[in-house]
Amino acid sequence: MEAERLEQLRAQFSAEAAGIDSESAASALRDRWTGRKSGLLTAEMKTLGKLSPDVRREFGLQLNALKDEVDGRIAELLSGFGARREAEQLVRERIDVTLPGRRQSSGRLHPITLMRERIEEIFVSMGYTIEDGPEIETDFYNFDALNIPPSHPARSSQDTLYLENGLALRSQTSTVQIHAMQRRRPPLRVIAPGRVYRRDTPDATHNPMFFQVEGLLVDRRVTLGDLKGTLGEFVRRMFGPGTRTRFRPSYFPFTEPSAEVDYSCFKCGGAGCRICKGSGWIELGGSGLVHPNVLRAVAIDPEEFSGFAFGLGIDRMCGLMYDLDDIRLLYENDARFLEQFR
Amino acid sequence: MKISYKWLAEFVDVDIDPRSLAEQLTMVGLAVDGIEEIGGDHIIEIDLTSNRPDCLSHLGVAREAGVIMGKPLREAVPAQIDVKGESVSPAAVDVLDPDLCPRYTARVIRGVKVGPSPDWMVRRLEALGQRSINNVADVTNYVLHELGQPLHAFDFNCLAGRRIIVRRAVAGETLITLDGIERVLNDTMLVIADADRAVALAGIMGGADTEITDATVDVLLESAYFNPASVRRTARILGMNTEASYRFERGIDYDIAARASDRAAALIVETAGGEIVGELLDARAQIEARPPITLRLDRFHHLTGLNVGMARAKEIFNALGMEILPLKDDGAVSVKSPSWRIDLAIEEDLIEEIARLEGYDRLVPTLPGGAGAGSYQDDEAARKTLRRTLIATGFHEAISFSFVNGETDAMLSGNHESGLVLTNPVDETQSQMRTTLLGGLLSAVELNINHGTRNIRLFEIGKCFLDDGARPVEIERLALVMTGARNELGWQGAGERLDFYDLKGTIESVGENLGKNSLEFSPTSDIGYLHPGRAAVISLAGNKIGFAGQLHPRIAAHFKFKQPVFAAELDFGAILQVPGLEPRYRPLPKFPTVVRDLSVLVSDAVSWAEIERSILGLNIGELVGVRLFDVYTGSELPAGKRALALSLRYRAEERTLTEQEIGDCHGRVVSMLAREFAAELR
Numbered sequence A: 001m002e003a004e005r006l007e008q009l010r011a012q013f014s015a016e017a018a019g020i021d022s023e024s025a026a027s028a029l030r031d032r033w034t035g036r037k038s039g040l041l042t043a044e045m046k047t048l049g050k051l052s053p054d055v056r057r058e059f060g061l062q063l064n065a066l067k068d069e070v071d072g073r074i075a076e077l078l079s080g081f082g083a084r085r086e087a088e089q090l091v092r093e094r095i096d097v098t099l100p101g102r103r104q105s106s107g108r109l110h111p112i113t114l115m116r117e118r119i120e121e122i123f124v125s126m127g128y129t130i131e132d133g134p135e136i137e138t139d140f141y142n143f144d145a146l147n148i149p150p151s152h153p154a155r156s157s158q159d160t161l162y163l164e165n166g167l168a169l170r171s172q173t174s175t176v177q178i179h180a181m182q183r184r185r186p187p188l189r190v191i192a193p194g195r196v197y198r199r200d201t202p203d204a205t206h207n208p209m210f211f212q213v214e215g216l217l218v219d220r221r222v223t224l225g226d227l228k229g230t231l232g233e234f235v236r237r238m239f240g241p242g243t244r245t246r247f248r249p250s251y252f253p254f255t256e257p258s259a260e261v262d263y264s265c266f267k268c269g270g271a272g273c274r275i276c277k278g279s280g281w282i283e284l285g286g287s288g289l290v291h292p293n294v295l296r297a298v299a300i301d302p303e304e305f306s307g308f309a310f311g312l313g314i315d316r317m318c319g320l321m322y323d324l325d326d327i328r329l330l331y332e333n334d335a336r337f338l339e340q341f342r
Numbered sequence B: 001m002k003i004s005y006k007w008l009a010e011f012v013d014v015d016i017d018p019r020s021l022a023e024q025l026t027m028v029g030l031a032v033d034g035i036e037e038i039g040g041d042h043i044i045e046i047d048l049t050s051n052r053p054d055c056l057s058h059l060g061v062a063r064e065a066g067v068i069m070g071k072p073l074r075e076a077v078p079a080q081i082d083v084k085g086e087s088v089s090p091a092a093v094d095v096l097d098p099d100l101c102p103r104y105t106a107r108v109i110r111g112v113k114v115g116p117s118p119d120w121m122v123r124r125l126e127a128l129g130q131r132s133i134n135n136v137a138d139v140t141n142y143v144l145h146e147l148g149q150p151l152h153a154f155d156f157n158c159l160a161g162r163r164i165i166v167r168r169a170v171a172g173e174t175l176i177t178l179d180g181i182e183r184v185l186n187d188t189m190l191v192i193a194d195a196d197r198a199v200a201l202a203g204i205m206g207g208a209d210t211e212i213t214d215a216t217v218d219v220l221l222e223s224a225y226f227n228p229a230s231v232r233r234t235a236r237i238l239g240m241n242t243e244a245s246y247r248f249e250r251g252i253d254y255d256i257a258a259r260a261s262d263r264a265a266a267l268i269v270e271t272a273g274g275e276i277v278g279e280l281l282d283a284r285a286q287i288e289a290r291p292p293i294t295l296r297l298d299r300f301h302h303l304t305g306l307n308v309g310m311a312r313a314k315e316i317f318n319a320l321g322m323e324i325l326p327l328k329d330d331g332a333v334s335v336k337s338p339s340w341r342i343d344l345a346i347e348e349d350l351i352e353e354i355a356r357l358e359g360y361d362r363l364v365p366t367l368p369g370g371a372g373a374g375s376y377q378d379d380e381a382a383r384k385t386l387r388r389t390l391i392a393t394g395f396h397e398a399i400s401f402s403f404v405n406g407e408t409d410a411m412l413s414g415n416h417e418s419g420l421v422l423t424n425p426v427d428e429t430q431s432q433m434r435t436t437l438l439g440g441l442l443s444a445v446e447l448n449i450n451h452g453t454r455n456i457r458l459f460e461i462g463k464c465f466l467d468d469g470a471r472p473v474e475i476e477r478l479a480l481v482m483t484g485a486r487n488e489l490g491w492q493g494a495g496e497r498l499d500f501y502d503l504k505g506t507i508e509s510v511g512e513n514l515g516k517n518s519l520e521f522s523p524t525s526d527i528g529y530l531h532p533g534r535a536a537v538i539s540l541a542g543n544k545i546g547f548a549g550q551l552h553p554r555i556a557a558h559f560k561f562k563q564p565v566f567a568a569e570l571d572f573g574a575i576l577q578v579p580g581l582e583p584r585y586r587p588l589p590k591f592p593t594v595v596r597d598l599s600v601l602v603s604d605a606v607s608w609a610e611i612e613r614s615i616l617g618l619n620i621g622e623l624v625g626v627r628l629f630d631v632y633t634g635s636e637l638p639a640g641k642r643a644l645a646l647s648l649r650y651r652a653e654e655r656t657l658t659e660q661e662i663g664d665c666h667g668r669v670v671s672m673l674a675r676e677f678a679a680e681l682r
């Protein structure tokens, strides 16, 4: 009799469950069958107490099995509808992720600054101190102390810019060598980046103002080999570990012996290309051992101390590194140019 | 300078090909720029440094090539000099200013037939880029390229009194040079004169009156040594630069005058006929003997890191033509440098000679030891922070020329500083050193707008140069300009125009990131280049450090700006001088903060700064923040009034504030505003 009743309930539930087509109908089905107060199965459970112990035990087990079935099926229905609801919501919330992002428009550092910071970082890590000096100079700092003779063409008004008061715009950052050696006694290691001026008419490869980095090291027994090792280390850190250097004899009034320094082309590695004009080498700058007259000009005894100095052109390096076809762009401050550098 | 490979071979046995020769010359300091093949020969272009005038000839380059290859120069074949008739020269030479002309030689060749040069000579000269003129003039050019001695040939019969007088010009004296230009001379210039007048500009160019022409029969050949500084000065004053002046300026070989004269005379006779008459006149002053130079081998080692033996050092010096003097010291060698090597004077010069001929590629790279830690300038961290803050707010870093247009600069000079003026500017319209960075930045804005970039933000850090009477003052400044939309126009909404407060906010962010919290902006109407109602003086710790504002319409019109442009300039050094505040931790609040909003109607003559200062001046301990969140000016408000909406935040550190306490605090603010500013609660 109870078994029949159970089968009847099971069949009735299956029929009802089969007709469920929404999440709310599934919730109603749950209430109707297993609701705490008026659920059909809940009511059946309550009748158990009236049965004889034997029957109760048997019927109880079967009734619980049916309840598990019902709970399982309802949970299945509910989660099915929940998943569908969530899926629908996610579809509704879809956006076009290919639309441009919202961003704070960011500015850029000037390529000269980017290059200068890289150079400074390398030399500071090698024990150098950054220094600066005035851009308007007396003949003493710009020429005399640098052993540039009074008759030297660099002093002429063709080459150097002069003010009405007779002072000159510094034509090289080498002037900072003199200031540094007057401020401090050896040993010293100095890097001086800054603006310099020459009386050049602007064209694709010249500007009347540009940036140099001067390097100076004075100590006991500083050699040409030290200069070569130092600049070799610099170019490897700047242009890559495989970069080679080449030293060629040259002439500058403030160094003796003097050397022109080339490094193997960062583009072609030395095979020859457009950047290095086919030679495989790119000029880095001038260098040499500090001329004894320069040391004497700042009261350093050349028998006791020696030193090396070098000068690198930042604009030139920018031109090569960024492949600029016209160096005048550096000082026109066109946003379309400036925004290209990082 | 151009050198013929085949011509070199007449001086030294060249056993390497042109490319290898070029490579090796470069590596001893004669930088080869290129090689060109012309008519079976190779022309090598050398970019010579100014200390090596001895290499401005085939003889000179042959000497270097000989040293490189370890080959001696061929013995110079003495020129064939057949003096006809009497040995007395028909000419006379009188050097009145031997300080400017320590040596002057002259020789006469009679009966020449001026005409075209032989083909071989024309080809050689043309390969070097030298146009052929006639057989006599060509010989002088030929010998210049061969031996490095500039020569000049006069038409002997055009020389008044048949004499040469070497003297300083008389002020105002004139001379028509070979190029047809009349030169007005002054009394520092050296001329070659005859009995009557100047006939050549010494060491630079001959005169037209005494030029060799087809009619010339007799020639006076000059081979001299002129003072380098004198030639340089004269050439510069007259704006002239010739093959001759180029060499004399740098310094030629004092001893080669006679050899060059012999060589040229023989070549003239060979190519133009005629005969040499009389001896070589050679007027020479005693020139200062150059002292011997001593090299210590250990010094060589100390300066190069290389080891070279005495035998090798002497071998190099010998090859270079030096005379080795007897010396007792085993570790040193004393030499007399040859007449053509005027660049050698001190021990370091000899060290370079050995090093370059041993080869710089033998230098062993070493790193100097004993370095301490390197360091940036003291303010480098602040500079980096500043740059990074500005680029994060959309500013590009600009760099402008230090020289600007003087009138524009004066117009933009907030401090009315006077500028320094260049005597020889590259561009006459840009001849003043800037006293403000704004000229450059505003020109850049103009350029960008012309190129279609209307939203632009630029900053520059750089020096301004002030005329302070005695010595120029260099002040580092920071300037900013901004114009256009706050955000780029995009699909997310129209770009609103930025205004004064964008500029102010940028400067405040900079101040905050540098730890300078006490930046103050106060209204000003007397900065000429700024809008009098939209300008502020910026102060830091009580000192004025700059200005910010909207450009005055007059200035905007000058630059043809059709959109408002905002600009600021600050004394960068003054900012960095004020110490930044280091961050200090404060415990997070343990009790809730209560926010009370307040909207008041006040006169628009009352500045926000006054109101904020007064509220904070109440010193209410529980008041932990005042924020302005709306400023409303609408037509429905009474004239001359604006509505301010503020948000006041209250909190106590040790307890939760009661409604009563908050009400009391808030009431004090409200009544103060009513009392002080006649503020009406809305």
Ligand SMILES: [Zn+2]
Binding pocket: A265, A266, A267, A268, A269, A270, A271, A272, A273, A274, A275, A276, A277, A278, A280, A281
């Ligand atoms: Zn390359």
